[in-house]
Amino acid sequence: MNDFQKNNGDDNIVVINLEHIGMIYKTGIINYEALKDINLTIYKGEFFSIMGASGSGKSTLMNILGCLDKPTSGKYFLEGMDVSKLDKDLLAEIRNKKIGFVFQGFNLIQRLSVIENVELPLFYAGIPHKEAVIEAKDALRLVDIAENKENNFPNQISGGEQQRVAIARAIVHNASIIMADEPTGNLDSVRSSELMSFFKKINEERNVTIILVTHEPVVAAFAKKHIIVKDGHIVND
Amino acid sequence: MKFPILLDIQSAFKTFTRNKARSFLTTLGIIIGVASVIATVSIGQGASASVQDAINALGSNLLIILPGSSNLGGVQTGFGELNTMTLSDAKAIRKLPAVKTDSANIRMTEQVIWRGNNWGTSVMGTSSTFPIIKNWPVTNGEFFDPQQNSTAANVAVIGTTVATQLFGLMNPVGHIILIHNVPFKIIGELKAIGFNAFGQDQDDIVVIPITTMMEKVAGITWVNIIMVSAKSKQDTALAQNQITALLRQRHHIPPHKPNDFYVRNLTQIAQTAGSSAQIFTILLAAVAAVSLLVGGIGIMNIMLVSVTERTKEIGIRMAVGAKKNDILKQFLIESSVLSLFGGILGIGLGIGISDLISIITPLKTILTIEPIIISIIFSVGVGVFFGFYPAYKASNLNPVEALRYE
Numbered sequence: 264m265n266d267f268q269k270n271n272g273d274d275n276i277v278v279i280n281l282e283h284i285g286m287i288y289k290t291g292i293i294n295y296e297a298l299k300d301i302n303l304t305i306y307k308g309e310f311f312s313i314m315g316a317s318g319s320g321k322s323t324l325m326n327i328l329g330c331l332d333k334p335t336s337g338k339y340f341l342e343g344m345d346v347s348k349l350d351k352d353l354l355a356e357i358r359n360k361k362i363g364f365v366f367q368g369f370n371l372i373q374r375l376s377v378i379e380n381v382e383l384p385l386f387y388a389g390i391p392h393k394e395a396v397i398e399a400k401d402a403l404r405l406v407d408i409a410e411n412k413e414n415n416f417p418n419q420i421s422g423g424e425q426q427r428v429a430i431a432r433a434i435v436h437n438a439s440i441i442m443a444d445e446p447t448g449n450l451d452s453v454r455s456s457e458l459m460s461f462f463k464k465i466n467e468e469r470n471v472t473i474i475l476v477t478h479e480p481v482v483a484a485f486a487k488k489h490i491i492v493k494d495g496h497i498v499n500d
Numbered sequence: 501m502k503f504p505i506l507l508d509i510q511s512a513f514k515t516f517t518r519n520k521a522r523s524f525l526t527t528l529g530i531i532i533g534v535a536s537v538i539a540t541v542s543i544g545q546g547a548s549a550s551v552q553d554a555i556n557a558l559g560s561n562l563l564i565i566l567p568g569s570s571n572l573g574g575v576q577t578g579f580g581e582l583n584t585m586t587l588s589d590a591k592a593i594r595k596l597p598a599v600k601t602d603s604a605n606i607r608m609t610e611q612v613i614w615r616g617n618n619w620g621t622s623v624m625g626t627s628s629t630f631p632i633i634k635n636w637p638v639t640n641g642e643f644f645d646p647q648q649n650s651t652a653a654n655v656a657v658i659g660t661t662v663a664t665q666l667f668g669l670m671n672p673v674g675h676i677i678l679i680h681n682v683p684f685k686i687i688g689e690l691k692a693i694g695f696n697a698f699g700q701d702q703d704d705i706v707v708i709p710i711t712t713m714m715e716k717v718a719g720i721t722w723v724n725i726i727m728v729s730a731k732s733k734q735d736t737a738l739a740q741n742q743i744t745a746l747l748r749q750r751h752h753i754p755p756h757k758p759n760d761f762y763v764r765n766l767t768q769i770a771q772t773a774g775s776s777a778q779i780f781t782i783l784l785a786a787v788a789a790v791s792l793l794v795g796g797i798g799i800m801n802i803m804l805v806s807v808t809e810r811t812k813e814i815g816i817r818m819a820v821g822a823k824k825n826d827i828l829k830q831f832l833i834e835s836s837v838l839s840l841f842g843g844i845l846g847i848g849l850g851i852g853i854s855d856l857i858s859i860i861t862p863l864k865t866i867l868t869i870e871p872i873i874i875s876i877i878f879s880v881g882v883g884v885f886f887g888f889y890p891a892y893k894a895s896n897l898n899p900v901e902a903l904r905y906e
Contacts, residue, residue: 331819331899352823359821370903372813374518375511387821432820 276307277343278440278472279328284337284347286323286495297323298334299495307439308470310463312486314478320495322444325476329362329442330354342439359387363433367445369425371417377428378403378413384436402431406461423454430461440472441465447482459485512834515806516841526802527842529795530882534843534875536788538850541871543857544781546864551774561600561730561767562633563739565593565747567722568760583722584751584760587710590627590726592746598739600731603627604723606713612662612706613678619665623679623706625713625723633729641673641688649709652716656684659703660692677706680717684708695862736767785871789878795842796882803835803890814894815902827895835887836880843879847872 286298297320305311315321326332327339330346333354339347346357363384364370371380378399385395403413406427417425426446433441443462447455463485466473477483491498516523567585590604606625611618628646631637644655656677663672672686684706693702714720730739740763747761807814814827822830854865 326900329819331903352825355818355821355823358819364819366903370812370816370819372816374515374813383817384820387817387823387826436821 277304278307278309278341279303279305280340281327282338282340284324284327284334284339286320286327286332287335297495298327301337301495301497303490303497305472305474307472308466309488310466310473310475310486312475312477312483312489313492314476314480314483314489315492316478319492321476321492324492325442325444325474328440328474329364330358355387359384359436361439363430363436363438363441365426365429365433365441365443365446367448369417369422369429369449371425371428371432373417376414376416377408377420380417380428381432381435384432388436398435399431402435403428405434405465406431422449423457426450426454426458427461430458430465434465434469434471438471440474442474442476444476445478446475447477447479452481455479455482508830508833509837511830512837515834516838522802523838523841526798527795527838527845529798530792530839530842530879531795531846531849533788533792533795534846534879535849535853536791537785537875537878538847538867538871539853539857539865540784540788541781542850542854542865542867543863544777544784545866545868546858547777548774548781549866550864551770551777561733561736561739563728563730563736563743564764564766565726565728565743566762566764567724568758568762583720585723585726585747586721587714587723589747589750590723592750593726593728593743596739596742596746598730598735598742600729601629601632602726602728603629603633604710605630605725605727606710606718606720606723607725608713608718610679610706610717612666614666614675617666619662621659621662621665621704621706623708623713623717625708625710625717626727627710629729630707630727633727636693637691638688639691640671641686643688643707644709649711652711653709654682654684654712654716655687655709657688657690657707658686659690659705659707661701661704662706663689679706679708682716699862733767736765740765792878792882796839796886799835799839799842799883800886800889803831803887804893806834807831807890807894810894811897811902811905814897815899815905818897818899819903824895827897828891831891831894832884832887835891836883839879839883839887840876843876846879847875850875 281301281303284298284301284303285296288295288297301324313321313324323332327334330341331354333349334347337347338345341357341361346354349357358364371377372383375383378396381399381402382392382395385398386392390398400410400413403410408424408427408431412420412424417428420428426449429446430441441462446462447458450458459482462473462475465471473486475483475486483489565585567583585604587604590602593599594602603626608623609620610623611620612623628644628649631643638657641657643657644653648655656679658672658677666672666677667675672689675686676683677686678684690703690705690707696702708717710723714723728739728743730736743763744759748759751760753760814822817827817830851867854867857863858865
């Protein structure tokens, strides 16, 4: 397998397969259909972008892909396993083992230090503290966070650095998928492209599948495949 | 092997140290609750011990016989008004099987004079068995013997208060004092025993032989109190019955007439006092426990606030893989650590209060390990109990909504 193939996904391994996924929110008397019959296949190592206006259903799709929420209909196969009917605790375990999140608002825990934030997924995986520290340091090195900032609190470092810490937290447990929800939303254009280069690096060096939700075409351009969600449908695969 | 619980506790401590004032105010309820439990229990145990001391001070298995009241033309006088009890009654009582020893007493208030000093005190005429019956030894010199009693010798044994008032730091033994203008030689000084349960200074006393008292000081032929020591604690009730029967017979009281004397079983009275002190302690501790409960509600309140404030944090933790139980455990540990911390501070405060009480008031306080251990267990229990609802609420948050929370 050459580099070109790797960067564009491995056609043989399906990581995510959505079959007729639907999502209906019941809000009192009105039922709101956020997603309608979504079918989607994502291969290992793909750098994938989801675009769409707000209210299009892309956040709902993201939550389902990230196993934060369950669809009301259809099937979701994650690495071959149907996760659409699993209970909360099993979904938590899957998020812990397979999925890393990077959010728009950084979502670091303010009262924990940088390194403690990165250790968090390992803590919930039951990995001994000593080992977790080593892995967290490795992950922080990968996103160029200086060692002397490991014990800083999130509010003591810049926004760009905070988002890199979030990336470190997403990859520390060797997640096979990273869900990035508007990761550059709070950053200027210089920091944005800097951050995107880290996603690209991780995608290329570690063959991690990256699913990027964004509404900025410049950011989406880093991805190799694109879909647009509109009114709960995928309009362009 | 890993110890994630230690990390949880460590993390709980971090949460509190970042919000010291609030953590302290939250635990204040527990601190006050535990402190009041410790302090009240120590006061209660002190009171029980005081009662026990009082029982011992009363002498061994003591019965007190007082003359009865008189009824003259419908006017009923108090106990001790009749002059029917004599020394020979006392001698007869001594021969009863359930009785170990006895002492007949007459007590009067007299002015005692030594050179230029004088002191108003209680003068007691009694038998040579007095130190045994009252458990009250002589520390300096000696007590009068039966011979001195029967010959009405002019000898006196004084309490430490009287000794201090008349002689200051001098050794009083060997000096002559005047009681009712009669000279007495001091042959001994009683051990200092301090105040009794009613606040009377028991050391403010002069003891002389009862015969001397009757013939030379009071000029009377009757006694106003007979103290009897029963053979054992179990024998006190039996001795009471035997004495009653004997005195009725000696005083020729027909069956339908009331006694002209009164027998008090002090051991029974003391035991009753002891058990009421215990009930009092339990009541006090129960009131204090209510404040502990209120403290627990304070913890629940602040934990609920904390869960709301940290909704986003809970969302993040769930996103990276925290299960329901992980979140539940985290918040339960926080509330338990908080209340345990309060409990430990409360124990310190309670010990301080208890010491302070024993210093600035006449109350005696006794600290034992039991209330301290119970307080620690109870405060952790309060933390777990009142922390459960907020923790349960936190663990049931929906991760999508928790993450969206601002």
